[in-house]
Amino acid sequence: MFLPISKKDMEKRGWEQVDFVLVTGDAYVDHPSFGTAIISRLLERFGYKVAILSQPDWRSAEDFRRFGKPRLGFLINSGNVDSMVNHFSVFKHRRKRDEYSPGGKAGLRPDRALIVYSNRAKEAYRDVPVILGGLEASLRRLGHYDYWDDKVRRSVLLDAKADLLIYGMGERAVIEIAEALDSGIEAKYIGWIRGTCVRGTLSDADEETILLPSFEEIREEKRRYGDSFALQYRNNDAISGKRLMEPYGKEGRCVVQNPPQPPLEREELDQVYELPYERESHPVYERAGGVPALKEVKFSLVSSRGCFGGCSFCALTFHQGRELRSRSIDSIVREAEELTKKPDFKGYIHDVGGPTANFRHPACEKQLKSGVCRNRDCLYPKPCAQMKVDHTEYRQLLSRLRELPGVKKVFIRSGIRYDYVMADPDRQFLWDLCRYHVSGTLKVAPEHVSPRVLASMRKPGKEVFEQFSGLYRSINEKLGKKQYLIPYLISSHPGSRLSDAVELALFLKEHHFIPDQVQDFYPTPGTLSTCIYYTGEDPFTKEAVYIPSDLEEKKMQRALIHFHKPENRQLVKAALARAGRRDLIPVLTPEKHRKGRKG
Incomplete structure (x- = not known):
């Protein structure tokens, strides 16, 4: 009800x-x-x-x-x-x-x-x-x-x-x-x-409280804004995070941020996801055709929360946190069994994952005792030696789901972290992925290929994507499957100059990739990339970062990624001219391409 x-x-x-x-x-x-x-x-x-x-x-x-x-x-x-x-x-x-x-x-x-x-x-x-x-x-x-x-x-x-x-x-x-x-x-x-913000005054501070730059400071000085962001980022962990205060005005008023709540443990997550949901939109919306967003998730399964991937453009760090927790296999299977009873279930589970589908455990044992590292990322610039890389439990989960009566196919669409896959010496997960869980094309998110842009994004180098792409293609060939790889990309991200966009276009042409989804960088609240976009510098290193804020340049960077489209021809030519690469005009012109790279 x-x-x-x-x-x-x-x-x-x-x-x-x-x-x-x-x-x-x-x-x-x-x-x-x-x-x-x-x-x-x-x-x-x-x-x-x-x-x-x-x-x-x-x-x-x-x-x-x-x-x-x-x-x-x-x-x-x-x-x-x-x-x-x-x-x-x-x-x-x-x-x-x-x-x-x-x-x-x-x-x-x-x-x-x-x-x-x-x-x-x-x-x-x-x-x-x-x-x-x-x-x-x-x-x-x-x-x-x-x-x-x-x-x-x-x-x-x-x-x-x-x-x-x-x-x-x-x-x-x-x-x-x-x-x-x-x-x-x-x-x-x-x-x-914990996990709340309240009003307070400076007199409420104790010796453990961290005083952030005042609102007036971060409004007037971009570097102070970056200082505040860095303090917040380093105190967003339930174990190591401190109480924060942001002063407002001269009267000593503050917004007080209490330390984060600890993430829900496995048993707690199971209980939350097994509450008596109707798993439908309210019947009052039937005449309007229902709620479109439900169609994307109705037959999907959430398996985890949190993400230690650390991408700078993602808000998960501030919302779900970097410490991962997952549901039990039994709980997820019980939910899947309920899905199969739905009259409109056609036999297809559309997704099994979370922010990152193939994360099932905290990155390392240290996180459970001391919290996440304040000044290091788990996967960038290279996987941390302390990181636990193991797809065994995820493979067991997928196997259990495949065996359920009424289930024809189990897809994975919420995003595979391919650098985590490549860090695993056991390739069985990738074999399972290609054999059972791809619907013709696998979408992964390299986001860019330029070292300068990838550094700003906190993403791995393009060589990791190339290695994954080659292995994916090889496995599919051995399986006798014609399956393709399609990259997600972001244009005009902080750090990206026209020369970087040209480098990306040449990479796509060389490898016969035609991207399915390209997102222009969107400066949304709470991300490291947005802080860089606003301040023009990395808040941790204080190094200046180029910001492609000119509207015409942003259109050019987007057009270069879709250089194959006839409607982009003039913008691509203008972009190459501005970048000093007129020599590439005969190369990056619209021509017929395959829909994606053969896997």
């Missing part, structure tokens, strides 16, 4: 008052790939009454009174995606479609949804606590560069006038907050919970 979305639903359950109203910018989908579903079902398990206020009318406070006054508080998220990313392309054009809304309809949530929703909730019931959570809250929890305003904005906790903010994966924090509120503690006194 879905949780209540109306007063009538409350009455059917015999509820006179709810404990929490969970407000979200997404349509209501009761599936564990949606944060709203996880948090609401977890609270339900602990005995709390939760109603879902999905995509409310934010033009007045009336919709926020739909369920009456909640006993304990409003829980507010903007949805699975930052509301500004959801609304705008990298070129700041408003999107015409919203995959998280009924029928893909755009315009059903406001810009900066956390701020708008929080203000409306306060307008509806001024004395009811407002707790922010989700990705948008997590990545905007302290002062941050905002690409859409092109300036540094305050913590969203302040702009939203909320009482508390949960960052990271919020299961433990939300239950601790609920228990504190339920015991009669006022929200303004709940200042100790």
